[in-house]
Amino acid sequence: MTTEHELDLCFMTIAELAPLIRSREISPVEVTTAMLDRIDRHNGSMHAYITITREVALEQARAAEREIAAGDYRGPLHGVTISLKDNIATRGIRTSCASMVAPNWVPDEDATVYARLRAAGAILVGKVNLFEYAFSMNPAYPNAVNPWHPERTSSGSSSGSGVAVAAGMVHGSIGSDTGGSGRAPANVNGAVGFKATYGRVSRRGLFPLSYTLDHTTMMTRSVRDSALMLQATAGYDPLDENSSRVAVPDFSAVIGQGVAGMRLALARGYTHEGIDPDVTSVFNAAVATLRALGAEIEEVRLPYVEHCAALQMATMNPEAAEIHHETHRHSSDKLGETALMRLDIGSLVPATAYIRAQRMRKVMRDAFRDLLDRYDAIISPALAMRPGVAGTWTTLVDGKDVDLRSAGPEYTGIYNLTGMPALVLPAGFSSEDTPIGIQIAGRWFDEATILRIAHAFEETSDWPKRPPYPEDHPRASSM
Amino acid sequence: MNLADDQMIDRDTVEVLARAQGLDLPEDRLETLARMYAEFTIGFAAVWEIDPGDHEPAAIVFDDEVRS
Numbered sequence: 113m114t115t116e117h118e119l120d121l122c123f124m125t126i127a128e129l130a131p132l133i134r135s136r137e138i139s140p141v142e143v144t145t146a147m148l149d150r151i152d153r154h155n156g157s158m159h160a161y162i163t164i165t166r167e168v169a170l171e172q173a174r175a176a177e178r179e180i181a182a183g184d185y186r187g188p189l190h191g192v193t194i195s196l197k198d199n200i201a202t203r204g205i206r207t208s209c210a211s212m213v214a215p216n217w218v219p220d221e222d223a224t225v226y227a228r229l230r231a232a233g234a235i236l237v238g239k240v241n242l243f244e245y246a247f248s249m250n251p252a253y254p255n256a257v258n259p260w261h262p263e264r265t266s267s268g269s270s271s272g273s274g275v276a277v278a279a280g281m282v283h284g285s286i287g288s289d290t291g292g293s294g295r296a297p298a299n300v301n302g303a304v305g306f307k308a309t310y311g312r313v314s315r316r317g318l319f320p321l322s323y324t325l326d327h328t329t330m331m332t333r334s335v336r337d338s339a340l341m342l343q344a345t346a347g348y349d350p351l352d353e354n355s356s357r358v359a360v361p362d363f364s365a366v367i368g369q370g371v372a373g374m375r376l377a378l379a380r381g382y383t384h385e386g387i388d389p390d391v392t393s394v395f396n397a398a399v400a401t402l403r404a405l406g407a408e409i410e411e412v413r414l415p416y417v418e419h420c421a422a423l424q425m426a427t428m429n430p431e432a433a434e435i436h437h438e439t440h441r442h443s444s445d446k447l448g449e450t451a452l453m454r455l456d457i458g459s460l461v462p463a464t465a466y467i468r469a470q471r472m473r474k475v476m477r478d479a480f481r482d483l484l485d486r487y488d489a490i491i492s493p494a495l496a497m498r499p500g501v502a503g504t505w506t507t508l509v510d511g512k513d514v515d516l517r518s519a520g521p522e523y524t525g526i527y528n529l530t531g532m533p534a535l536v537l538p539a540g541f542s543s544e545d546t547p548i549g550i551q552i553a554g555r556w557f558d559e560a561t562i563l564r565i566a567h568a569f570e571e572t573s574d575w576p577k578r579p580p581y582p583e584d585h586p587r588a589s590s591m
Numbered sequence: 592m593n594l595a596d597d598q599m600i601d602r603d604t605v606e607v608l609a610r611a612q613g614l615d616l617p618e619d620r621l622e623t624l625a626r627m628y629a630e631f632t633i634g635f636a637a638v639w640e641i642d643p644g645d646h647e648p649a650a651i652v653f654d655d656e657v658r659s
Contacts, residue, residue: 419641422634441613456620457627459612460605465635470648472638 114153114583118146122280123577126337129283130188136180140191144173144235147193151237151281154582159254160276162198163206163239169193172235179233188340190233195282197270198239199246200328201317202226209319210242210253212446213439223317224349225286225328232344237282240272246293246321247432248450255503258301259579261546264499267300269293273331274301278547278579284341285331290321291424292495292524294329295536295551299494302538302547302579304566306330306338309556310531311356313342314349322431323354324470325424325528335537335567339363342559358557366564372406374565377487379414388497394540394548395493401572402491402565414490415479417526419472424525426461426469433458450505473529480530484555489565494536494549495523523551533559537566538575600628 121129121143132138148166155161176191196202199209201219208215226236244250246269256271258264259279266275270287274297277285287294289307298305306329313328320326330341343363349355378399380387403409433440433455439447440455447455483490500506527534534553542548550569554562600608602625609616609624616624 416641419634419638422631422638425631426635426638452620453623453627456609456614456616456624457631459614460608460624460628461631465631465638467648468638468643471643471646472641474646475641475643 114150118149119280119578121146122150123333124283125334126188126192126283126332126340127334129192130190130340133180133191134185140173140176140180140235141170143191144169144193144237147237147282154279154281158257158259158275158279158281158582160240160256160272160279160281161195161238162208162210162241162253162272165205165236165238168205169235169237172230176233176235186231186233187344189229189284189344192234192283193237194229194234195238195240195273195276195285196223196226196236197242197246197273197285197287199242199288199319200226200239200286201319202236202239205239207239207319209245210250211244212250212252213443219317221317224314224351225345226317228314228345229286229341234284234344240270240276240282240285242272242287243269243293244448244451245319245432245436246288246290247454248448249503249505250448250451252448257581258499258502258546259581260302261499261544262581263502264544264546265300265502265504267296267499270297270305270329270331274298274303274305277301277303277331277333279582280578283333284337286341286345287329287331288318288321289327289329289524289528290325290428291528294327294331295524295534296495298331298536299549300499300547302549302575304330304332304335304338304535304537306332306342306535306559306562307527307533308342308346308559309356309533311354312358312533312557312559313345314352314355316349316351316355320431320435322428324431325428327528335535335563335570336364336367338535338566339367339563356557361560363560363563366560367567369564370405371402371565371568374407374488375486376402376407376409376565377412377483377490378409379412379417379490379492386496387493388542390498390542391493391496391548394542395550398539398550398569399491402569405568405572407565409491410487412483412487412490414526415483416472416476417522420522420526420529423469423472423529425457426465427473427529429454429458430461430466431458476526476530480532488561489552489554491565492523492551492553494551498542498544498548499546527553532556533562535562535566537570538573539569600632601625
């Protein structure tokens with residue numbers, strides 16, 4: 113029987129939990145035990161985790177408890193639980209990539225992002241579910257279940273991160289994002305998903321999907337928590353060839369300063385067509401909220417957004433095909449249908465198109481730099497549509513079937529192409545009671561401004577603290 | 592560049608291209624690949640029309656984007 117106190121421990125934000133751990137009102141072992149018990153109880157139905165690291169977690173929790181008791185408090189992540197997408201290397205712990213190619217791979221070193229979280233005192237409770245190699249649903253692994261509507265998709269590829277965070281099965285999670293993989297699951301599961309600037313957070317130890325598009329991302333239950341996790345993981349890593357040497361600021365420094373007087377560009381995609389009416393309604397309400405908070409908002413057309421899908425296809429698929437070259441040819445029977453489809457087309461994209469795509473990304477960078485000379489940030493829907501049917505790639509938009517694989521890049525993938533930071537946070541619900549988020553993107557390495565805007569918006573909402581599943585909690589007051 | 596229908600690459604041509612890449616694909620994957628290749632070619636045609644100026648295809652490094 114779960115007590116209300118145990119539930120509270122699991123659903124607290126990191127920012128709420130940290131001072132209680134620091135003051136020793138709550139112990140890391142108590143928190144970790146409550147979280148592990150909850151995971152054990154519900155993972156069979158939610159499929160958020162591929163591997164649960166109970167022994168590792170309890171050992172880390174006991175160590176944290178000793179350290180804090182001895183006066184060695186490391187900071188707000190000390191003693192709180194985290195999970196890692198299972199394409200992030202963990203020394204001595206299976207890292208499956210949700211694939212049947214090497215389902216029992218045990219890395220011999222930790223990813224930098226995990227090493228940094230460990231240095232901050234965070235406790236690993238498990239490795240979470242994902243799409244196969246971060247780009248394809250794999251029938252060999254059950255899909256993670258959306259805690260708001262089990263018959264609707266939990267999206268991907270960081271599905272386990274989104275579900276675990278939203279369902280109170282971890283305090284914070286690390287995912288990855290190549291075209292929206294860290295933000296789309298935040299959108300449909302009701303979490304905060306943040307992709308910092310390319311190069312800001314090390315990709316060392318993240319099994320690559322696309323070298324130039326991959327980002328390591330934060331998944332949390334609040335904007336402030338996102339800042340805390342980014343603080344612990346950001347910064348130059350000599351082991352990541354594209355890691356940035358830009359200085360790491362205090363990401364929480366401007367949280368709470370509001371948005372009055374800020375200039376925001378409003379982007380609805382390159383057409384207004386194909387957007388679900390529920391998405392439009394939630395987005396319009398969010399825009400009204402930000403205006404009421406004092407932001408100046410003007411509608412803009414994002415530069416080159418209409419080419420985003422083609423550029424994403426010309427970049428991600430060839431890079432993935434190169435990474436999986438041997439597996440594609442010699443172990444294709446172990447790959448899922450969509451993975452094969454993407455590797456097939458990636459093998460045939462001409463080198464000339466790949467090169468032109470990389471040149472175009474710099475053209476886009478210049479155009480966005482000009483745009484952001486005039487605006488502090490860009491706000492948009494996170495995705496055009498409500499979550500589709502679980503286990504499928506389609507959803508209905510205005511009564512028409514839309515293939516989710518071709519509908520995402522316009523909203524999320526454009527910021528992988530440009531490397532700009534972008535955050536998705538909950539904003540409302542669809543008529544099916546599934547979460548709908550908004551996206552805030554900004555200048556390279558100015559994550560703090562995005563967090564400031566997102567926090568100001570978050571402060572206005574009464575987002576329900578707990579989703580209805582896995583338990584059947586009464587819904588909190590409507591948005 | 593605009594692709595007329597007769598410039599679209601057909602299934603047999605895609606099979607040859609795939610074989611050149613060392614891929615011996617079953618029929619269902621060939622059909623899917625032919626469709627995707629056509630979609631890609633059409634979508635990317637508009638990209639070819641944009642002049643990328645002096646930009647070279649070196650890896651993007653964003654350090655120079657930091658504002659004071």
